[in-house]
Amino acid sequence: MKLSVPVFEDPIVFVLGVARSGTTLLRLMLAGHSRLFCPPEMVLAPFETMAERHALLERRFWEKGGLRRTFIELEGLEVPAAKQRVAELHERSVAEVYALLNEGIGERVLVDKCPHLVNYPDALRRLARWFPNARFLWIVRNPGSVIRSLHNVNMSEALFEGSAYTSAEQLWRGGNQAIASFVAELPARSWLRFRYEDLVTAPEATMRDICALLGVDYEPALVQPYAGDRMRSGPKGARAVGDPNTALRSEIDPELATRWLAGFDHRSVDAQTKALARGYGYELDEIPLPGLSAVSDAMAQLFAKVVELEQGIGMPDDLHDLEARRFLMRMLAATVETFTEYGDPDHPSFHHVIGPTRKMFGDCPDSDVVRARLRLGPGRSYRISGRIPPGTVYVGALLHRRGGKIGAHCNDAAITRDEEGRFELRVSADEIAAAPGVTPLRGEGDETEIVIRQYFGDRRSEAPIELDIELLGDPIPAAPLTPERYAKGLQHAGRMLATTVERSQLFHKFVTAGALPIKQFHSGSGERLFPTPDNDYRICWYRFGPEQAFVIRGALPKARYFSLCLYNAWLESFDYTRHTICLNHTQLRTNADGEFSVVLAERDPGVPNWLDTAGHHAGFVLARALLLDGEAPALTTETLWLKDLA
Numbered sequence: 001m002k003l004s005v006p007v008f009e010d011p012i013v014f015v016l017g018v019a020r021s022g023t024t025l026l027r028l029m030l031a032g033h034s035r036l037f038c039p040p041e042m043v044l045a046p047f048e049t050m051a052e053r054h055a056l057l058e059r060r061f062w063e064k065g066g067l068r069r070t071f072i073e074l075e076g077l078e079v080p081a082a083k084q085r086v087a088e089l090h091e092r093s094v095a096e097v098y099a100l101l102n103e104g105i106g107e108r109v110l111v112d113k114c115p116h117l118v119n120y121p122d123a124l125r126r127l128a129r130w131f132p133n134a135r136f137l138w139i140v141r142n143p144g145s146v147i148r149s150l151h152n153v154n155m156s157e158a159l160f161e162g163s164a165y166t167s168a169e170q171l172w173r174g175g176n177q178a179i180a181s182f183v184a185e186l187p188a189r190s191w192l193r194f195r196y197e198d199l200v201t202a203p204e205a206t207m208r209d210i211c212a213l214l215g216v217d218y219e220p221a222l223v224q225p226y227a228g229d230r231m232r233s234g235p236k237g238a239r240a241v242g243d244p245n246t247a248l249r250s251e252i253d254p255e256l257a258t259r260w261l262a263g264f265d266h267r268s269v270d271a272q273t274k275a276l277a278r279g280y281g282y283e284l285d286e287i288p289l290p291g292l293s294a295v296s297d298a299m300a301q302l303f304a305k306v307v308e309l310e311q312g313i314g315m316p317d318d319l320h321d322l323e324a325r326r327f328l329m330r331m332l333a334a335t336v337e338t339f340t341e342y343g344d345p346d347h348p349s350f351h352h353v354i355g356p357t358r359k360m361f362g363d364c365p366d367s368d369v370v371r372a373r374l375r376l377g378p379g380r381s382y383r384i385s386g387r388i389p390p391g392t393v394y395v396g397a398l399l400h401r402r403g404g405k406i407g408a409h410c411n412d413a414a415i416t417r418d419e420e421g422r423f424e425l426r427v428s429a430d431e432i433a434a435a436p437g438v439t440p441l442r443g444e445g446d447e448t449e450i451v452i453r454q455y456f457g458d459r460r461s462e463a464p465i466e467l468d469i470e471l472l473g474d475p476i477p478a479a480p481l482t483p484e485r486y487a488k489g490l491q492h493a494g495r496m497l498a499t500t501v502e503r504s505q506l507f508h509k510f511v512t513a514g515a516l517p518i519k520q521f522h523s524g525s526g527e528r529l530f531p532t533p534d535n536d537y538r539i540c541w542y543r544f545g546p547e548q549a550f551v552i553r554g555a556l557p558k559a560r561y562f563s564l565c566l567y568n569a570w571l572e573s574f575d576y577t578r579h580t581i582c583l584n585h586t587q588l589r590t591n592a593d594g595e596f597s598v599v600l601a602e603r604d605p606g607v608p609n610w611l612d613t614a615g616h617h618a619g620f621v622l623a624r625a626l627l628l629d630g631e632a633p634a635l636t637t638e639t640l641w642l643k644d645l646a
Contacts, residue, residue, distance in 0.1 A: 006095040006099075006130055007129075007130065008095075008098065008102070008130055008131050009132075009133060010109075010110075010131075010133070011133050011135070011214075011215075012098070012102070012109065012110050012111075012112065012133070012135075013030075013112070013134070013135045013136075013137060013214060014111075014112050014114050014134060014135070014136050014137070015111060015112065015114060015137050015139070016114060016115075016117060016118075016124075016136055016137065016138045016179050017138060017139040017140065017179075018118050018171055018172055018175035018176060019146075019150065019171065020141070020146045020150050021115070021139050021146060022139050022196035022199060023113050023115050023139060024113070025196075025199065025200070025225060025252075026113075026137065026139055027040070027111065028225035028230050029207060029222050029223065029225045030111050030210075030222070031230040031231065032219065032221030032224060032225065032227065032228075032230065033211075033216060033221065033222055034221075035107070035108055036108060036111050036214075037105040037108040037109065037110050037111065038113070039066060039067075039070040039073065039111075039113075040065070040066040040069055040113065040231055041066040041113050041114070041115070042066045042067040042070055042112060043056070043057065043066060043067070043116060044067070044094050044097060044112065045112055045114045045116070045120075045127055046114075046116050046117060046119070046120040046123045047094050047123070048093060048094055048095075048126070049092075049093050050089050050092050050094060051090060051091070053094070067086050068082040068083055068085075068086055069082075069231055070231075071085045073231060074104040075104070109214070109216075117179075118174070118178050118179060119163050119164065119175075121178045121181070121182060124178075124182040128182075128186065135190055135191065135192075135213055135214055136190060136191040137191075137192055137194075137210060137213070138183060138191060138192065138193040138194075139194060139196055140176060140194075140196065140280050141195065141196035141197070142196075142258075142260075142277070142282045142284075143169065143172045143173070143269065143276075143277050143282065144260065144261045144266065144269075144282075144284060144287055145196075145259075145260035145261055146168065146171075146260075147168040147169055147172060147264065147268075147269070148261070148263050150168040150171070151168060169268075169269050169270070169273055172273070173272060173273045176276065176280075189213075192209065192210060192213045193280075194206055194209065194210070195280065195281065196257070197257040197258075200252050200253065200257050201254045201257050203223040204218075204222075204223050207223060223252065225252065226249055226250050226251060261287055262290060263292055264287060264290060265289060265290055266284040266285055266289070267289075267293075269284065291483035292483050293483075295486050295487045297487070298486075298487040298488075298490035298491050298494075299490060301491070301494060302332075302490050302491075302493060302494045302497075305494045305497060305498060306328060309328055309501050313328075315569055317617075317618070319615065320568055320569045320570075320616075323568045323572065324569070327359075327360075327501075327570040327572055328501060330357065330360075331500050331501060333358075334358050334360070335493040335494075335500065336489075336490065336493045337351075338351075338371070338496070339492040339496065340493065342371075343373050343492070344373065344478070345373045345374045345448075346375075346476040346478075346479075347471070347476070347478055348372040348373055348374055348382070348469045348471065349372060349469065350370040350371065350372045350452070350467050350468075350469060351370060351371060351372070352368065352370055353369050353370065353371045353451075354367070354368070356575070356577050359572040359573055360500060360504065360571070361503070361504065361571060362537070362567060362571045362573075362622050362624075363571075364455070364565060364573070364582070364624060365565065365576040365581070365582045366456050366457070366561070366582065367453050367454060368453070368456075368464060369451060369453050370451070370467065371449055371450070371451050371452075372449060372450055372469050373448065373449050374427065374448065374449060374450055374471075375447075375448065376427070376428065376429040376443045376444075376445050376446070377445055378429070378430065378445075379430065379473070380428065380430075380471070380473075381427065381430065381471075381472045382426075382427040382428070382469060382470065382471055383424060383426060383427075383469070383472055384397070384424070384425040384426075384450070384467065384468070384469045385425075385468050385469075386423060386468060387421045387422045387423070387465065387466040388412055388415070388417060388421045388423060388465050389421055389462070389465065390421060392421075392462065392463075393454075393455045393456055393457050393560060393561050394411065394412065394453070394454065394455040394534070394560050394561055395411060395412040395415070395453070395454050395455075396409065396410070396411040396412070396452070396453050396532040396534055397411070397425060397450060397451075397452050398450070398451045398453075398533070399447040399449075399450055400447065400448055400449045400450070401444065401446050402446045402447075402448055404499065407443055408441050408443050408447075409532065410425075411532070411534055411627070413627075414439065415439045418437065423439065424438050425438075425439050425440075425441050426440050427441045427450060428440075428442060429442065429443045429445035452467060455561045455626060457584060457585070457586040504570045507539060507541075507571065508541075511541045518540075518541045518542065519540065519541070519542055519543070519550075519639070520540060520637065521539065521540045521623060522539055523536075523537065523538055534626055535624055535625070535626055536559075536624070536625040536626075537622060538632065539621070539622050540620065540621050540623075540635075540637065541618070541620055542600060542618065542619065542621055542637070543617060543618040544600070544617055544618075545617065547641060547642050547643070548601075548640065548641055549599050549600060549601040549639070549640050549645060550599075550601075550621075550637060551597060551598070551599055551600070551638045551639070551640055551645075552564065552597070552598045552600070552635055552636070553595070553598075553635070553637075553638070554595070554596060554623075555590075555596065556585055556594040556596070556633075557625050557629075557630075557632045557633055558628070559585070559625040559626055559627055559628045559629060560627040561585060561624070561625070561626035561627075562584065562585040562623070562625045562626070563582055563583060563584035563585065563623075563624050564582070564583055564588075564598055564611065564622070564623055564624075565581060565582040565624065566582070566611055566613060566614075566616075566621055566622075567619055567620040567621070567622060568619050568620070569619065569620070571620060571622075574613070574614040574616065574619075575614055578614075579612040580610065580611060581611055581612060581614060582611075583598065583609060583611065588609055589608040589609055596609055598611060599611065599645060600621065601642060602615065602616075603642075605645045623635060
């Protein structure tokens, strides 16, 4: 249906601007003038018919209240009657509703707040034809403030529904460009552009300019937007209309001019946006980078390091290649957690660093490894207290120095305990005074963490140790989370991630370079694997084909603990939650002389001491002995056909 074109001689004011530009504040200020009638957003201007409006607001129900609130104000209706009043207009044109409103307000001038119009450029031109005496107030705001505000407002995604704009930056730039194109067609006497920042820092001067355009006298109530209701809140039974923040204020706050800029990073917007902003008096490149930019930069560097490390992966087969990427992601999570969640040496706590889905440096399924951050130096001491249950196989404490170097260490044989197994370790770089029941562990002053390991012979029957750690001396208030502190943690995580990945490849590089002959056991340097110094390692790279097995023969050493365990190329143990990939001294079946034969195979060969290779035909096998007494018996290997094992 083609509608006839109405022409209204009555004056009317349309408030233009993109969302979050200050249109609500402007409406409240104008509502203080005795000659203006300023209802909340009625969502009339974009449409020709009320049926079109109804179709949109069925999806955006929260915007229905503005027109209802207008009739409540004009006609003294209750909420149900106001809803019915609007429903009765369903078959009317929008022009007829404007005529009805103009009749209802008498000598006052209607002010229609229309941020929606940036999405309807044709509607802008239609309004200019309908209302040749209209005045247009165009408010602009720093794009940094608008973008930040849109990112933080509830249901901000609804602003882009059905819009040509898909981001806050596009909305600011495209919306203001649409308004600029429209007002360029109007006589200069009919529109005014002004800045939100001037409205809140120089409200009287700005309102005097607006009054001059509208042809009304300035009134002091214009700069008291929170005096009286001014249709800010809905009556009983109705939803409040407009920006909910207005209910929290009592006067114009000049700090709002720049408050939202605190988190804006000008590098996030493009050159077109910066050029348009410059035309409105905003030099975006001069806005100081927010503290969060340090976090963003650290995150970008960390992710770039992940990509760099991933591109450097070169493994012997697809399975190891896949496991390499899984290892990289596991270590990313582990290092970020370590340095951002447990990185406060003033308030240390122990946390597990090894588990079924977090493995590194030849982890052992029979051990628990916990770590706490610390910082030694003059006057700084830590107390570690706890209980070592009777029958515990092994407990060791180790200080790590900067650069991953091994520092002072001790094990349960040197830890003083009472009858119940309770103990206290005193850790310091200062001289530690002798005290009953206290075991000293003195560092050099550059230690960054303490690691405590417990080994089990049988987890089902052996209890874990109890542990607590505290910094001695006067309590230090917990530091609040800051961008700088979090960014520093991410930077540490990136360095540790690179070190972890590079060191984890070390033994496989020896294999591929021929420096570590395959199918033979070689003594491994503890320093390279970050172990306790009490461990003796022998490592072997094995490889066998389909229907083959890799057989290891040897004898139990004289040691507190001994095991054979299977690992991938990244020295991660295979999945021990679903496969038997490790056998220790309590589990190995031996002859009367303590000799054993262990079979590595992809399926059960029906012989004792089978280690399940979990789909791998190549990998590391690690022989680990704790507190070895004397020389370790030799380990020999042989590759056999599975059929020959029966």
